[in-house]
Amino acid sequence: MTKGRLEAFSDGVIAIIITIMVLEMKVPHGSTFADLKPLLWVFLSYVLSFVNVGIYWNNHHHMLHAAKHVNGPVLWANLHLLFWLSLMPFATGWMGENHFTPVPTALYGLVLLMSAVAYTILMYALIRLEGRDSLLAKAVGADRKGMVSLLVYLIAVPCAFFMPWLAGALYVVVALVWLVPDRRVERVMPKH
């Protein structure tokens, strides 16, 4: 019951975040291909953010599915994750409108980094509640993918100030790694 409402609220917030990002793509006034061209970078950053938020929804979905209970700290860890994700539309719009220049690209990476940190905190809050021997703890295991993502973001953010294209490439690489759904959880879970 309570878990259901946390999932429903998170679904609502994530659904809105993923959808209002598209509002940053302002309808151009002219009606030719040339009028669409300035929107190319905005579109590309929208695609990247859509995939990233989609990954968070997907993993959140799997993680909560494996969890049995929620408590106060979990509710707040979840709101903390939603806070950083809610900055995604702003960071996406700024990076897209400025064609991946250094500072916006670094800020975008910072939002990705903090979202990953918040997700990790939520994961540990859940494991602490469920116990070391729980289905969830086994499913997560060493969380190598999560740790590598954090590391790559930590490298990408300062990197954005000097080579924003490399930072952008690193963001894409992390997204591609996660596009493969989290087999760790699926492996130990019964087919649903």
Added chain:
Amino acid sequence: MTKGRLEAFSDGVIAIIITIMVLEMKVPHGSTFADLKPLLWVFLSYVLSFVNVGIYWNNHHHMLHAAKHVNGPVLWANLHLLFWLSLMPFATGWMGENHFTPVPTALYGLVLLMSAVAYTILMYALIRLEGRDSLLAKAVGADRKGMVSLLVYLIAVPCAFFMPWLAGALYVVVALVWLVPDRRVERVMPKH
């Protein structure tokens, strides 16, 4: 349970898409009928998009109702469909503000085409999971309506560059065909 959350998330995203489209109808400054007139095309394209998104919600609803399970590929095929639908407000606004000129009308058709492709992919991902003998596979059958829609969109998009009014008419025709709810699924399903 898991299926329920996929439905809830999709409902959320589709509900937001269908509602933020209306934000493209900017409140005019004057307060006479003449001030409303420039909004006529924006309103008509809003009606068309509302009906189209409504059709997707309706069919999505029936298809998921017939399905029993979801897995990783289904989750991503679903997000892929939501991605193309999320471009609907942008395409609607651009076409409406430019009074159905060629390029915006073609882009609108492209978004409809890609949404239909994404829906078809989701359908096959579900059938692959449920099996060839499942209720869903039987309900979908030869999917003649879906195939015809794809074909009409494929014709309408290039057509938009020369005769945008014909492309617009074709979009309306496809919508009218789908307004009749999917009897194929209802036929084999018990009354719910």
Added chain:
Amino acid sequence: MTKGRLEAFSDGVIAIIITIMVLEMKVPHGSTFADLKPLLWVFLSYVLSFVNVGIYWNNHHHMLHAAKHVNGPVLWANLHLLFWLSLMPFATGWMGENHFTPVPTALYGLVLLMSAVAYTILMYALIRLEGRDSLLAKAVGADRKGMVSLLVYLIAVPCAFFMPWLAGALYVVVALVWLVPDRRVERVMPKH
């Protein structure tokens, strides 16, 4: 199950409509009471629309609670209702910004009228499905309140062109009548 998803989708759309209306109250640039003053009429029309949409949610909630099944026509009658409600933010913003001048006040009434018509259609689609002897049919009874509302709106809309203040007053009166929750349904329903 299917009824649940129709309720969830309607909740989503109504929740978004009720919330994006507030976006029409644009944040003023100055920071004094005088800067707030031009927003007074926008605020008043927001309050009126919030109450009206709240009434629809409330009655929708009671009506669906009394219903057992949904079918294709019900799904579309429901989308038709959501379509007219989705025009509320536009009509509210236009009426508020123009301080209840004739045409915007008439348009606002038209949206209220069409929403009431759509609600009535949805009610009959449900009764047709549930049967004349169903709990729902008994709960609705003669629907005197609904009929009176339709009549008042029919008078208020043309009235808005000559005496917009009277039309506004009539909208407020109808809202007040409905603020009392629908006892007809509650009377025959077991306490939930």
Added chain:
Amino acid sequence: MTKGRLEAFSDGVIAIIITIMVLEMKVPHGSTFADLKPLLWVFLSYVLSFVNVGIYWNNHHHMLHAAKHVNGPVLWANLHLLFWLSLMPFATGWMGENHFTPVPTALYGLVLLMSAVAYTILMYALIRLEGRDSLLAKAVGADRKGMVSLLVYLIAVPCAFFMPWLAGALYVVVALVWLVPDRRVERVMPKH
């Protein structure tokens, strides 16, 4: 069932409120740190409002979890709470853009105060329905925290006209007090 739909609708509205507040942080045109600087106060007021709305969601969640039934007055008391919360994005944007000047800071406090009043009304509507001996009534007890918050807001609002920084500090203090989840309810509730 009925309680579930009230929770779902509230979740939807609160999810949208919490997310559209971020739209007040307009994407700047330049791409340097200097371009971000004017957004600092907008960001800080966003954080404060995110935490406040998060607290309301959290407490609403706990309170409804302890409740068994809902009725007409509860539905309207809930809509009344959502109304005041829906003014949060406006108040947040105005206070943030004007760097916590007197009138916007007072208005922000007024929205917080009215939300707290509305929450208290909802609580009493629920207790009246559930009975003095209900789990909910015991869980709430003397509601000292709620009473203190109301008192602090009552002091902070007039205070904002002379020392807006002190009013801002009081808003932060109340938020910090509530960040600790409502142990009163958790204490008497079985682990969920």
